[in-house]
Amino acid sequence: MAGFDPDKDKVLKSWKCETTGLIMAIHSYAGGEPKLQIGPRILMKKDGTERAPSKAGRLTVDDVTWLYDHIDEIKDELEKNLDPMA
Numbered sequence: 001m002a003g004f005d006p007d008k009d010k011v012l013k014s015w016k017c018e019t020t021g022l023i024m025a026i027h028s029y030a031g032g033e034p035k036l037q038i039g040p041r042i043l044m045k046k047d048g049t050e051r052a053p054s055k056a057g058r059l060t061v062d063d064v065t066w067l068y069d070h071i072d073e074i075k076d077e078l079e080k081n082l083d084p085m086a
Contacts, residue, residue: 005030013077016042017066022056024067026077034081036074 012034014025021043028034039056059067 012081015070015074017063020060020062020066022059022063022066023053024070024074026074026081028081033083034078036078 008030010028012026012028014023016023021041022038023040023042025037026034027037038059040053041056042053043051045051056063
Protein backbone atom coordinates (compact mmCIF):
# COMPACT_ATOMS: atom_id res chain seq x y z
CA MET A 1 0.00 0.00 0.00
CA ALA A 2 1.43 3.36 -1.04
CA GLY A 3 1.66 6.33 1.30
CA PHE A 4 0.17 9.78 1.00
CA ASP A 5 0.45 11.30 -2.48
CA PRO A 6 0.22 15.12 -2.41
CA ASP A 7 -0.76 15.15 -6.10
CA LYS A 8 -4.04 13.41 -5.15
CA ASP A 9 -4.90 15.95 -2.41
CA LYS A 10 -7.12 18.73 -3.72
CA VAL A 11 -7.99 21.89 -1.74
CA LEU A 12 -11.59 22.74 -2.57
CA LYS A 13 -11.80 25.93 -0.48
CA SER A 14 -9.84 27.56 2.32
CA TRP A 15 -10.28 30.33 4.88
CA LYS A 16 -7.66 32.21 6.91
CA CYS A 17 -8.19 34.12 10.14
CA GLU A 18 -6.10 37.25 9.67
CA THR A 19 -6.00 37.86 13.43
CA THR A 20 -4.64 34.48 14.54
CA GLY A 21 -3.22 33.01 11.31
CA LEU A 22 -5.41 29.89 11.62
CA ILE A 23 -6.29 28.23 8.33
CA MET A 24 -9.33 26.03 7.71
CA ALA A 25 -9.54 24.16 4.42
CA ILE A 26 -11.79 21.62 2.76
CA HIS A 27 -9.74 18.86 1.13
CA SER A 28 -10.67 15.91 -1.05
CA TYR A 29 -8.12 13.12 -1.38
CA ALA A 30 -8.21 11.07 -4.60
CA GLY A 31 -11.75 12.23 -5.33
CA GLY A 32 -12.99 11.04 -1.93
CA GLU A 33 -15.37 12.64 0.52
CA PRO A 34 -14.55 16.29 1.26
CA LYS A 35 -13.28 16.86 4.80
CA LEU A 36 -12.41 19.90 6.88
CA GLN A 37 -8.80 20.33 7.97
CA ILE A 38 -8.12 22.66 10.90
CA GLY A 39 -4.65 24.16 10.57
CA PRO A 40 -1.94 24.92 9.96
CA ARG A 41 -1.41 28.29 11.55
CA ILE A 42 0.67 30.87 9.69
CA LEU A 43 1.92 33.71 11.86
CA MET A 44 3.61 36.89 10.71
CA LYS A 45 7.18 37.94 11.43
CA LYS A 46 7.92 41.42 12.74
CA ASP A 47 9.04 42.43 9.25
CA GLY A 48 5.57 41.55 7.86
CA THR A 49 6.51 38.34 6.07
CA GLU A 50 4.93 34.98 6.84
CA ARG A 51 6.65 32.48 9.13
CA ALA A 52 6.75 28.80 8.27
CA PRO A 53 3.40 27.04 8.87
CA SER A 54 2.97 25.46 12.30
CA LYS A 55 0.41 23.11 13.82
CA ALA A 56 -2.87 24.73 14.77
CA GLY A 57 -2.49 23.47 18.32
CA ARG A 58 -5.03 24.55 20.88
CA LEU A 59 -7.61 27.08 19.74
CA THR A 60 -7.94 30.47 21.42
CA VAL A 61 -11.20 32.32 22.05
CA ASP A 62 -10.41 34.39 18.93
CA ASP A 63 -9.99 31.19 16.88
CA VAL A 64 -13.27 29.73 18.18
CA THR A 65 -15.16 32.98 17.59
CA TRP A 66 -13.81 33.17 14.03
CA LEU A 67 -14.74 29.51 13.43
CA TYR A 68 -18.21 30.12 14.87
CA ASP A 69 -18.70 33.09 12.54
CA HIS A 70 -17.74 30.97 9.49
CA ILE A 71 -19.17 27.55 10.41
CA ASP A 72 -22.35 27.87 8.33
CA GLU A 73 -20.35 28.80 5.23
CA ILE A 74 -17.93 25.91 5.87
CA LYS A 75 -20.82 23.44 6.36
CA ASP A 76 -22.54 24.66 3.16
CA GLU A 77 -19.29 24.30 1.21
CA LEU A 78 -18.78 20.75 2.53
CA GLU A 79 -22.35 19.79 1.56
CA LYS A 80 -21.96 21.40 -1.88
CA ASN A 81 -18.95 19.17 -2.58
CA LEU A 82 -20.54 15.89 -1.47
CA ASP A 83 -21.14 13.26 -4.14
CA PRO A 84 -24.94 12.98 -4.54
CA MET A 85 -24.53 9.37 -5.68
CA ALA A 86 -22.75 8.33 -2.45
